[in-house]
Amino acid sequence: MTIQEMKQDILRLLRRNARIPDQEIADRLGLEVAEVAAAIAQLENDRQVLGYSAVIADGATGDDEVSAIIEVEVQPERDGGFDRIAENLSRFPEVRSAYLVSGRYDLRLSVVGKSLQEVAHFVASKLASQPGVRATATHFMLKTYKEAGIQFHEDETYERLKVVP
């Protein structure tokens, strides 16, 4: 296993479960724990791993109950295209994710807030008013079915036979 392959294997495991213990990574990949810890530290240092977060059921935390997908149409700038304005919008803590996308609009943001009004107010006063933003369309999210590769509903499982030679 090359160092590059080792790092890729570690990243795949962390993407599936950010809380996986270093020891389990080491056992799975046939490495020493110290090697794993050093590799992860380096991945973090190199900003290959940018952070860790949990996938949480709708409403479980009690705050930021409302989220919305905002499509943003932007006038790109002569220098830097979409980057400056996208980075500016990303600085608002209400913006949970921000992507440049192909298609009939340019940026796809997800925004959270305590209420419909709060999100609507944020979009109107902070996003739509930014220089370079030509139009926005807000889609309030009603229910989550899947996020970060994790299904929110449990599939019924079928019990296998206990012994099959």
Next chain:
Amino acid sequence: MNDSKLSRNWVADHIARLPRSGIRDFFELVNTMDDVISLGIGEPDFVTPWHVREATIYALQKGFTSYTSNLGYMPLRRSVCRYVAERFGPGYDPATECLITVGVSEGLDLALRALLNPGDEVVYHEPCYVSYAPSIAMAHAVPVAVVTKEETEFALDPAAVEAAITPKTKVLLLNFPSNPTGAGLTAEDKARLADIAVRHDLLVISDEIYEELTYGERTPSIATLPGMRERTLILNGLSKAHAMTGYRIGYACGPQALVEAMMKIHQYSMLCVSSIAQAAAIEALENGDGPRREMLREYEQRRNVIVKRLNALGLPCLMPRGAFYVFPRIAGTGLSSNDFARRLLEQQKVAVVPGTAFGASGEGYVRCAYATGLEDIEEAMRRIGRFLDSLG
């Protein structure tokens, strides 16, 4: 059968002579117990990937529910031949050299019945999958087992194969990667076995159901070696690598005359394989590479864990080259394979398969499948540790 004794001995002699599986009582005991962690299951714990299940539903919606060609649905045969040529085997003509079967089990049965006259001998290796010797016997032929040993990583010694060959030997039956040992064949082993097959004019049945569950270096099928395509039958299927055991899709690729002979039996006994399962198999072969590789990676990592744990517990265990089984040696406990399995089940509710299920040479070993989630594997290892402590 106790309450309904036959009015005379109606059962055919060669079936009556088949040994009753000694471990059936053990299996029945397992099935009566709750909260068992089973390392005894020879099938993936992954559910069939959704895109394959969805394709199955679509086949039903379209009404693809009639008989197919006896050989199998032509688009599936084309997919199979393309897949085999790309992944591990030679090129085969989907029109004449490929037969879709009900799992590898039917493929093996058809091949043995198509090839063997009463008294012909089949050389195979042991420990091996439970059905080999009975299937050979049901074809009125003689099973000749060559024992593989832990000291040589359960590899098949070509010299031992050659020593087992008699003028009556017609078929060499191979299964690598192997159930239950996880052993593989190196390119050199394959070349030597091919040389033996050519020199002794043997037909090779190569059961490659675990080929796509090979970890590390893979070598092409023995059928690709010089002089072998015309004397090799590849048996494979989608059960293991594509997590489709219940679909019962296998295939046989080989020389036209043999496929034709197998097809004769298949058309009279089976007619054709389930049409919707065949439709699903096309989807798996054409678009299933991503999920297959992901499952393979997970098996490999579990293998690393279980091998480390078993060795640390003092149950010596080789690193398997393929399949999803480890075959640790338990002889050091002083227990027989059967007693070990039974007492482990009764005391700690962990199910493993006694090595003797795979032939007498499996005595002193048990088979643990790692087609089970890592949490269960870890808990099973803790319980095995407690069990070993209790033995003192």
